Amino acid sequence: EARVRRPLLSLMMLGLSVVGLGALAAAQAPAAHLNPMIDLLLQKKPVFGLYAPANRRPPMAPGTVAPAGQLPARTPAELAQDALGVATSDFIFDGSMEGNFDRGYAAYSEFVKGVAQAGLFTRTPTHRLHHPLVGKAPEIAPNPTLAASQSSRQLDLGVSGVMFVSVESAQEVKTGLAARRFASKGGTRPESGGTAPAVWGLSEADYKARADLWPLNPQGELINWTIVERREGLARVREIAAVPGIGVLWPGAGTLRGLFTTTDATGKRVFDEAGWEGAIQQVLAACKEFKVACGYPANATDIEARMKQGFSVFVMGWGDPGLKAIDLGRKAGGR
DSSP, rough: HHHHHHHHHHHHHHHHHHHHHHHHHHHHHHOOOSSHHHHHHHHTEEEEEEEEEOOOOOOOOOTOOOOOTTOOOOOHHHHHHHHHHHHSSOOEEEOSSSSSHHHHHHHHHHHHHHHHHOOEOSSSSOOOSSSEEEEEEOTTTTTTTHHHHHHHHHHHHHSSEEEEOOOOOHHHHHHHHTTSHHHHTTBOOSSSOOOHHHHHOOOOHHHHHSSSSETTTTTTEEEEEEOOOOOHHHHHHHHHHHHOOOOOEOOOHHHHHHHTTTEEESSEEEEEEHHHHHHHHHHHHHHHTTTTTEEEETTTTTHHHHHHHOOOOOOOOHOOOOHHHHHHHHHHHHH
16 A cells, blocks of 8 residues: 555646646746737737728718718728737737828827727736737938937827838838837837827836837837838948837838839830839848848738748738738638
8 A cells, every 4th residue: 555655646746847837937927918910920920910991081070971872981999990800910010100290199099099989908817909900100210309209299199119210221111110118118209108108008107117129128019120121221221221120120011112113215104113123022121131020011802922031021902802811811821
């Protein structure tokens, strides 16, 4: 009987040891980020998102009736519900503030209010944003001071990421990154969070502790996207990719297409596809060299091919074609 008890006791002790080691490992494991895009990047998994839905026509004046056959414009709250309802999208992207910032900001502010009311974060099983917001910012180089002010206004809305457009130098990126970090964290962002803490479901103190730039701060929840879409940026793409703090580097495929499209002597438009593709691959090569995730504005016809090349973050247009591209990408990426 003693011989029987000893093995049983040994098994019990082994089981307790395994449980204890498991608990220790769980305690030592890094907590999930509030921003799920960061965890996907850390896990080397592909990331997929959609442009925010928008009305094709401007909203009608109060009291007016839409013409027969024309659906009324959807409210910001309804558009937010649409965006948050797409479970396969990892983020919601907006490009409206790249051109006329003030006009784009006003409309986007209303959309973010709708998102906040609809519920941008979940408390089960963990407190996380389930559709982090990412928006384009106006160019930095023409007026860095104005760009920094506009950046603070975007962040104070509750966005989790900002894309720098038309970047041409490493210094431009460094200036932009500093504007995304609170002064207390070594940046130039004013020490205020606006409505962002409420959108993220945090107290102001918790928001300020977590709203720092990843990967400069491994516990940070903000992510930078930088897009190269001019010849000057292509010429310096390696210097740009080497700047610490870029979360995702992108070739601006649409804008670059224009750079490689000319008009011949007969007035015919000529597209240099080889040159255009070479520019895209130049950005991708810099991403790989400096171990930065590379993004691409994909569709259903090219997302699988771009994934094989090494691109890992994708943004698609709102609607059925974009949803189809996400489904194909998730399947190809094992998600």
